[in-house]
Amino acid sequence: MSVGRNDPCPCGSGRKFKQCCLARQSDADTLRVRIRTAEGRVVMAVFKHAAATWGDALLQHAWEDFWLYEDVPEDMRAEPEWEGMFLAWFTLGFVPDPECPERTDSWPTEPLGLHWLASQRGPIDPLDRAFVEQACASPLSVFAVEQVTPGVSLDVKDVFTGRRFHTPELTSSRSLQVGDLIFARVVTLEGLSLLFGMAPYVAPPEWHVEVLDWRDHYFRKRVVTREMVARREFELRDLYLDVRDRVLNPEPPVVNNTDGDPLIDVTLTYTLAVAAAVAYELLLPLATLDDEVREDAVTRDAAGAVTSARLVWVNRTGKARRVSAASAAAASSARTTLLGFMTLSEGRLVVQVNSEKRATAIARQIRLRFGEEATLLERDVSDPVGEAFETAVKRKGLHLVEPPEVKNPEVEAIEAELLRRHWREWLDMPVPALQGKTPRQAARSKAGRERLEAVLMGFGRLTEGTGADDVAFVRAALKLPPR
Numbered sequence: 001m002s003v004g005r006n007d008p009c010p011c012g013s014g015r016k017f018k019q020c021c022l023a024r025q026s027d028a029d030t031l032r033v034r035i036r037t038a039e040g041r042v043v044m045a046v047f048k049h050a051a052a053t054w055g056d057a058l059l060q061h062a063w064e065d066f067w068l069y070e071d072v073p074e075d076m077r078a079e080p081e082w083e084g085m086f087l088a089w090f091t092l093g094f095v096p097d098p099e100c101p102e103r104t105d106s107w108p109t110e111p112l113g114l115h116w117l118a119s120q121r122g123p124i125d126p127l128d129r130a131f132v133e134q135a136c137a138s139p140l141s142v143f144a145v146e147q148v149t150p151g152v153s154l155d156v157k158d159v160f161t162g163r164r165f166h167t168p169e170l171t172s173s174r175s176l177q178v179g180d181l182i183f184a185r186v187v188t189l190e191g192l193s194l195l196f197g198m199a200p201y202v203a204p205p206e207w208h209v210e211v212l213d214w215r216d217h218y219f220r221k222r223v224v225t226r227e228m229v230a231r232r233e234f235e236l237r238d239l240y241l242d243v244r245d246r247v248l249n250p251e252p253p254v255v256n257n258t259d260g261d262p263l264i265d266v267t268l269t270y271t272l273a274v275a276a277a278v279a280y281e282l283l284l285p286l287a288t289l290d291d292e293v294r295e296d297a298v299t300r301d302a303a304g305a306v307t308s309a310r311l312v313w314v315n316r317t318g319k320a321r322r323v324s325a326a327s328a329a330a331a332s333s334a335r336t337t338l339l340g341f342m343t344l345s346e347g348r349l350v351v352q353v354n355s356e357k358r359a360t361a362i363a364r365q366i367r368l369r370f371g372e373e374a375t376l377l378e379r380d381v382s383d384p385v386g387e388a389f390e391t392a393v394k395r396k397g398l399h400l401v402e403p404p405e406v407k408n409p410e411v412e413a414i415e416a417e418l419l420r421r422h423w424r425e426w427l428d429m430p431v432p433a434l435q436g437k438t439p440r441q442a443a444r445s446k447a448g449r450e451r452l453e454a455v456l457m458g459f460g461r462l463t464e465g466t467g468a469d470d471v472a473f474v475r476a477a478l479k480l481p482p483r
Helices: 022-066 082-092 112-119 126-136 205-219 226-231 233-248 276-287 328-334 356-373 384-395 409-426 446-462 468-477
Strands: 141-149 153-158 164-167 181-189 192-196 265-272 295-300 306-316 336-345 348-353 374-382
Touching: 022 082, 022 112, 022 126, 022 181, 022 192, 082 112, 082 126, 112 126, 126 181, 141 233, 153 181, 164 181, 164 192, 181 205, 181 233, 205 233, 205 446, 226 233, 265 356, 276 306, 276 336, 276 356, 336 356, 348 356, 356 374, 409 468, 446 468
Parallel strands: none
Antiparallel strands: 141 153, 141 181, 153 164, 181 192, 265 348, 265 374, 295 306, 306 336, 336 348
16 A cells, blocks of 8 residues: 555654655655666667677577577577566676587677677766676575565565565565565665566475575585575576476375375265164274264264264374373373264265275274175265365465365364374474474574474465464474564
């Protein structure tokens, strides 16, 4: 929302906007327009200079170099990278490969923009010169979006050097979200920083850990400078092209249940030759743990016999630990795993589980308890992750799959408690994305907290805010600042 001249200033000074920051904002807007105008003027001038001096051969070589000589698109101008990313790189970053077979002695050995500056005989606008020099010295990097004011500005952090920039980006700030990773350069002139040559494809937060791994591999956790990043431009473009390929041709995520098995919904429907009351007694041990029966929606006839019920199949997991009498109950429940649901009615049993392994296990239990009295009528298998993924691709975003039916509040309470226990246990579980450390261990170091932030940001984006309470709990437990 725009601030009126007589509104309180957003800076919190208590003064009216017109008497406080209005003039400063107007100056910043004027400078932004001047720099963007210089950018457009310079890029076009250098491009024309390159075409007139070296012809199509240099442009074709640069196009192939940009794509690392693999799967090079034939139609340059049809690619999203052409106008924003490639032209900026070609004019103010590209240096011809000295081993190119088509190379001639006249090809430049420095960025084309600097060659253009040296070739000019007349006066050059000081802002144009400054833009060329700063752009040529600003390497391609990866920036994490830390704050967005839609239609106004972005706050970004260079993942490699750690430098932060406030950029008045009117267009990008309308589409980018906190946590997004962008491939771009930042040019700073007269105290104002602007994104330059930004890639058209954005990496979601789930990529942050992978980018950190890339950084640690090439820079080995040293203090990283812009010069060091510039020397890795080839590898950085390779990383971008990998992001691009996976954005355009995504693979379904691998999701496992609490047993570590691939998540697949399996529904087994049986016809029963025994009364529901008899079936209930046969199934009851599967829903009982520590003398507590996990059931809901039980109905009985006038004589008190069960006619229908929904039972929760539970089991105990993990190794037994020696605990005090006071914490025995908590320790026992913390190792409880919800394995599936059994819906019983007269002559019918429907079992729902989330893996093939559990489907095999429950089928064995039913066979042992019922024998010939239970006949498998239907076996339905669905892939909730794959279906959600296809929907997400169609919508060009990630969306959490809604449950197929409204759950019973008691069952939802059980699941919520199990989820809370999961997050309490997760704090002390080794996590691959944290380089094998537990979240508590990672939180003790600056590098570990950086990876924790990336993991939690990715989780929050994937659940579209539905996991906000879980993330808040983890952040509080690890003494991380709230977001």
